[in-house]
Amino acid sequence: MPVLPSEVARPRLPAWLRTPLPTADTFSRTRSLLDELKLHTVCESAKCPNHWECWSKGTATFMIAGDRCTRACGFCAVATAKPLALEADEPLRVAEATRRMRLRHVVITAVARDDLADGGADHFRRTIEAVRQLSPGIVIEVLTPDFNDHDDAIEAVLAAAPDIFNHNLETIRRLTPAVRHRATYDRSLSVLGKVKQRRGSALHTKSGLMVGLGETEPEVLAALRDLRSVGCDMLTLGQYLQPTVKHLPVREFITPAQFVRYARAAEELGFVHVASGPLVRSSYHADEFQPGSRG
Numbered sequence: 001m002p003v004l005p006s007e008v009a010r011p012r013l014p015a016w017l018r019t020p021l022p023t024a025d026t027f028s029r030t031r032s033l034l035d036e037l038k039l040h041t042v043c044e045s046a047k048c049p050n051h052w053e054c055w056s057k058g059t060a061t062f063m064i065a066g067d068r069c070t071r072a073c074g075f076c077a078v079a080t081a082k083p084l085a086l087e088a089d090e091p092l093r094v095a096e097a098t099r100r101m102r103l104r105h106v107v108i109t110a111v112a113r114d115d116l117a118d119g120g121a122d123h124f125r126r127t128i129e130a131v132r133q134l135s136p137g138i139v140i141e142v143l144t145p146d147f148n149d150h151d152d153a154i155e156a157v158l159a160a161a162p163d164i165f166n167h168n169l170e171t172i173r174r175l176t177p178a179v180r181h182r183a184t185y186d187r188s189l190s191v192l193g194k195v196k197q198r199r200g201s202a203l204h205t206k207s208g209l210m211v212g213l214g215e216t217e218p219e220v221l222a223a224l225r226d227l228r229s230v231g232c233d234m235l236t237l238g239q240y241l242q243p244t245v246k247h248l249p250v251r252e253f254i255t256p257a258q259f260v261r262y263a264r265a266a267e268e269l270g271f272v273h274v275a276s277g278p279l280v281r282s283s284y285h286a287d288e289f290q291p292g293s294r295g
């Protein structure tokens, strides 16, 4: 009989994955601001382990186009449900929050909106434009769904000239059907490749992988080579953590030393910025990379 995820006991976290509880006032200020402006964050929706740390520092990753996703990936805690209509004033609210939080680098992501003809791409464009208007000079990073690889949708996002275009490969080729059954590995590579082909060095492309889902080191290295083959500039690698017992189980806790080995391998492959560590997520410490730092 197959073992269901809910029947697998959740293992105790190793010391390197335990995070401190919040103490800073900034955490509650971030909470109040997001409540007042009725904004969603992936920090909360995806049960990110860095929630306390990032909010205590006054950073957050905005999640636009609602909090209901049309996909049901095996790793992701964002709710799957029929989405509501887009809120026309959401781009302005994100812009206002960004301004009030005095962010120098903002990360904007969205649920997958397969119910919309453009996958929500124009909503991304409007949000980027609104943020830039209220916070001139800010670095804007988008973390997008795959838009089913539709050229028009990709172009709509690029039209607003984000500084960093992030789309996560999430896992190695072999595990993709189990981890993201409505996505494909090659489609994600295609999206990243198209963005790089169209904009070249005018923006940075970025992608991320979770490890600890049962992949082998050669498979991870193959994924890194695949990302470089489509010109991906930046990489994040982090430990997969099971958000609830209904999600895919953790197969292995990858040691900090192994994350260092992956980082070295990625740098040798030519990624210009690599963040690799147990608690690294797509947007963790994203502001440490300044796009102007590359020639």
Ligand code: SF4
Pocket (backbone or CB within 6 Å): 042, 043, 044, 048, 049, 050, 051, 052, 054, 055, 059, 060, 061, 281, 282, 283, 284, 285
């Ligand atoms: S790592 Fe990203 S998603 Fe997680 S709390 Fe920080 S900003 Fe939010």
